[in-house]
Amino acid sequence: MQRADTVVVLDFETTGLSPNYGDRVIEIGAVRVEQGQIVDCFQQLMNPGFRINSFIEQYTGITNHMLQNAPSCAEVMAQFADFLGNDNLVAHNASFDRRFLDAELSLIKRPYAGAFVCSMLVARRVYQKAPNHKLGSLVAYKDIPTDGVFHRALADSEMTAKLWLKMLDDIALQYDISPVSFQLMQQLSRKSKDTVHRFLNDKAK
DNA sequence: TGCCAGGCCCTCTTTAGGGCCTT
Numbered sequence: 768m769q770r771a772d773t774v775v776v777l778d779f780e781t782t783g784l785s786p787n788y789g790d791r792v793i794e795i796g797a798v799r800v801e802q803g804q805i806v807d808c809f810q811q812l813m814n815p816g817f818r819i820n821s822f823i824e825q826y827t828g829i830t831n832h833m834l835q836n837a838p839s840c841a842e843v844m845a846q847f848a849d850f851l852g853n854d855n856l857v858a859h860n861a862s863f864d865r866r867f868l869d870a871e872l873s874l875i876k877r878p879y880a881g882a883f884v885c886s887m888l889v890a891r892r893v894y895q896k897a898p899n900h901k902l903g904s905l906v907a908y909k910d911i912p913t914d915g916v917f918h919r920a921l922a923d924s925e926m927t928a929k930l931w932l933k934m935l936d937d938i939a940l941q942y943d944i945s946p947v948s949f950q951l952m953q954q955l956s957r958k959s960k961d962t963v964h965r966f967l968n969d970k971a972k
Numbered sequence: 973t974g975c976c977a978g979g980c981c982c983t984c985t986t987t988a989g990g991g992c993c994t995t
Contacts, residue, residue, distance in 0.1 A: 781995050785977040790995080820974090826995065862979050863994035887993065888980075901993070918995085960981085 772949040773801045775850075775881070776857045776931060778924040779867050780827045782819050786870035791815035791840055793829055795847055796920025798928045799854065803935070805928055809850045810921040812837040827918050841875050848877040855949050859902045859927045861885035884949065886931050888956040892963040893934050902926060909933050942967040 777797045783790035793815055799807040812829065814837040824830050837843075858864035861883045872879060890900050897908045903917055903926075911929045916922035935947045944951070944967065951970060958966050 779995080783976075784995055787978095788976045790976085793995095823995065858994090860979090860992090860994040863977090866978080867995095885980095891981085891992095899992080 772946075773799065773854055774857045774884075774931070774949060775799050775854045776886075776924050776928040777864050777868070778858060778920045778927060779864050780823075780829060780918070780920050781867055782815055782817075782823055784863075786867055790867075791817075792844070792867050792871055793819060793823070793834060794827070794920040795843060796922070796924040797847065797850065798921075798924050799850075800928050800932065803932055805925065807850075808921060808925075809847055811843045811846070813840045813843040814838065815840060829919075840871055844871045845875055845877060848872060848875075848879065851879055851881065853880045855881040856883045857886055857927065857931050858883065859886045859923070859930075861887070882949075882953065884953045885956055886927050886934070889934055889952055890930065892955060892958060892960055893938060895960060895963075902930070905930055938967060942971040944971050 775797050779792050780794040781790050781792050792813060794812050795809065797809045798805045812834060814834050818831050819829070819834065862885065865883050887900050890897065890905050894905065894908065898904055902923060906913055906926050906929070909930065911926065911933060913926055914922065938947045939945050955963065955966065
């Protein structure tokens with residue numbers, strides 16, 4: 768089977784939900800997927816410049832002590848911009864990670880050229896019978912092996928990458944489409960649930 | 973210090989409301 772396009776799968780741990788209200792990134796995890804394999808990774812804690820609250824410490828396992836001597840967001844995000852290059856991006860609930868990526872890269876004046884596809888929007892269409900579309904639930908639903916770590920950036924980016932590859936394989940097998948391109952996944956993520964089957968059947972022709 | 977968002981998608985819809993998902 769031919770394998771699809773190169774993508775960088777990204778996950779952020781942050782101080783909260785909104786960069787517009789002062790929230791910052793505290794950890795980035797990313798893996799590069801080429802030819803259906805994870806070939807490279809990027810992981811770094813970063814110091815947001817203020818103390819994180821106890822909810823975030825408990826949710827992520829990242830403590831203020833761990834961030835005390837971490838490099839700044841600006842330093843880490845500049846390194847990540849170099850890692851990312853012009854590759855396209857995948858994230859689970861990408862609207863969230865995109866807001867933070869845009870905010871952090873804007874602060875250091877480092878634009879990026881890649882497009883985002885949301886693995887959650889694709890999963891809602893491809894796995895309509897899943898109990899829900901949280902990352903952890905989908906990983907369990909598809910029997911994707913994990914090391915048991917959740918809510919850390921690299922572990923979550925690896926799980927998202929494996930889910931992405933599983934969706935590519937499932938679409939390729941079910942609809943005899945090879946390879947399933949990034950562009951097709953982008954189109955799929957915008958289809959209404961009712962038209963997904965027809966859309967993929969048409970692509971198979 | 974503590975507060976907070978926003979895009980997608982369904983339905984008891986479209987002149988709206990609320991759940992899902994991310995931290």
